[in-house]
Amino acid sequence: MKNKTLKRLLTILFGLAFLGSTVVFMVGSLFGSEQTASSPTSSQSIPSPEERLLLQARGYEKVLDREPENITALSGLVRTRLDMQDLEGAITPLEKLIELNPQRAELTTLLETIKQELAQKQQPEQVEENNTEQ
Numbered sequence: 001m002k003n004k005t006l007k008r009l010l011t012i013l014f015g016l017a018f019l020g021s022t023v024v025f026m027v028g029s030l031f032g033s034e035q036t037a038s039s040p041t042s043s044q045s046i047p048s049p050e051e052r053l054l055l056q057a058r059g060y061e062k063v064l065d066r067e068p069e070n071i072t073a074l075s076g077l078v079r080t081r082l083d084m085q086d087l088e089g090a091i092t093p094l095e096k097l098i099e100l101n102p103q104r105a106e107l108t109t110l111l112e113t114i115k116q117e118l119a120q121k122q123q124p125e126q127v128e129e130n131n132t133e134q
Helices: 002-038 049-066 071-083 087-100 105-133
Strands: none
Touching: 049 071, 071 087, 087 105
8 A cells, every 4th residue: 555655656746847847948948039039139240359359358457447456357458459459558457467477477578579569560650750751
């Protein structure tokens, strides 16, 4: 008698669990498809690589507003600005990163390289300005 009652109870319990998981799956798929169809991102275009880099830089800047010595955010901002070809914009966070990590010689080398590239870019501009003034 106990055995039959236990089997019935387990059968009912497993049946309810199966039914419950099926209902949860169906409800989730109904609401999930509505959210995807009506989400604002689906109607917008995918951001360009430049826009993504700009959004990343803004995100790192927001973190640095709250935590000015966050090494991860500083590194990310330097990397992002270099990817954006914004050499001047990479200098300040890189200097802060060097200040926080003086033992990392590669950071100092990177800063020197950036400053050299900027100096080289400015030299042709100065020559052009001198030529137009004459």
